[in-house]
Amino acid sequence: MTNEELNELLTPAIADLGLELVGIEFSPNAGGSLLRVYIDEPERGVTIDDCERASREISALLDVNDPVAGRYTLEVSSPGLERPLFTPEHFARFLGEQVKINVNLPLDGRRRFQGPIKAVEGDRITIEQDGTPVSIAHANIAKARLVPDYAALGMAPARAEPEGRERPVRRGRSRV
Numbered sequence: 001m002t003n004e005e006l007n008e009l010l011t012p013a014i015a016d017l018g019l020e021l022v023g024i025e026f027s028p029n030a031g032g033s034l035l036r037v038y039i040d041e042p043e044r045g046v047t048i049d050d051c052e053r054a055s056r057e058i059s060a061l062l063d064v065n066d067p068v069a070g071r072y073t074l075e076v077s078s079p080g081l082e083r084p085l086f087t088p089e090h091f092a093r094f095l096g097e098q099v100k101i102n103v104n105l106p107l108d109g110r111r112r113f114q115g116p117i118k119a120v121e122g123d124r125i126t127i128e129q130d131g132t133p134v135s136i137a138h139a140n141i142a143k144a145r146l147v148p149d150y151a152a153l154g155m156a157p158a159r160a161e162p163e164g165r166e167r168p169v170r171r172g173r174s175r176v
Contacts, residue, residue, distance in 0.1 A: 006035075006067060013057045014039055019050060022079050023086030026068075033072040035062075038079045046078035081148040088138050092120040098147035099127060103140045114147065 003024045014021040022038035039046055039054050055076040062068065085091055085099065094117060101113045113134055119126040123138040150156035 009061060009065060009067065010037065010058060013061055014054060017050070017053055017057060019046070019054060022090075023084055025084070031071075033068065033070060034075060035068060035072050036075045036077060038077055038084060040079055051076045051078070081146070081153075083146045085144040085146065088120050088123055088125065091117050091125045091138075091144070094146060095120065098149070100145050100147055101125075101127065101136060101141055102143045103136060104142045105140055107134065107136065107140075 003026060006024050006026075007021065010024070011021045018041065020040045020042065022040050024038070025034075025036040027034040027036070037054070037058060039050065041047075041050060055074065058076060059074060062074065083094075085094065091099070096116055096118075098115065099117050103111050103113070107113075113127060113129050113136070115127040115129045115134075117125065118128050118133060124135050125138060125141070126133050126135045128134070
């Protein structure tokens with residue numbers, strides 16, 4: 001069963017709980033696969049009780065429909081600060097925010113991109129990478145996550161250089 005089919009199966013049950021199905025990640029492994037289901041409650045956030053209720057409902061649906069072959073572990077989670085983005089609507093909802101994107105097929109020799117989301121037009125997502133707009137087809141996105149500003153959230157010290165001191169220039173190869 002594809003992620004889209006799983007979405008169709010699970011969305012109504014999650015909605016009946018007053019929650020939103022954000023997306024699904026399935027990681028197949030020989031010893032046992034992982035099925036991760038992200039849920040949200042935009043007004044108040046997700047609680048552990050929400051995850052438990054959703055997990056019971058999803059488990060029951062999966063037992064009846066048996067959409068996943070073999071052994072797997074079900075994990076129900078909130079999207080968290082490094083929220084995964086699954087649909088063009090998710091990208092549009094977070095317009096202006098920093099995002100990391102991994103693509104299936106390289107664009108100009110790159111597979112990884114990071115920058116603010118500048119536009120969403122149909123199935124194309126445009127971000128700004130190093131000052132240059134990059135348009136990526138949604139179908140080419142393997143994985144995308146928001147990049148939280150931990151300093152703005154008060155979870156990390158702000159990066160400030162001491163007065164009169166410049167940042168050193170790094171030389172060598174960068175990993176992208």
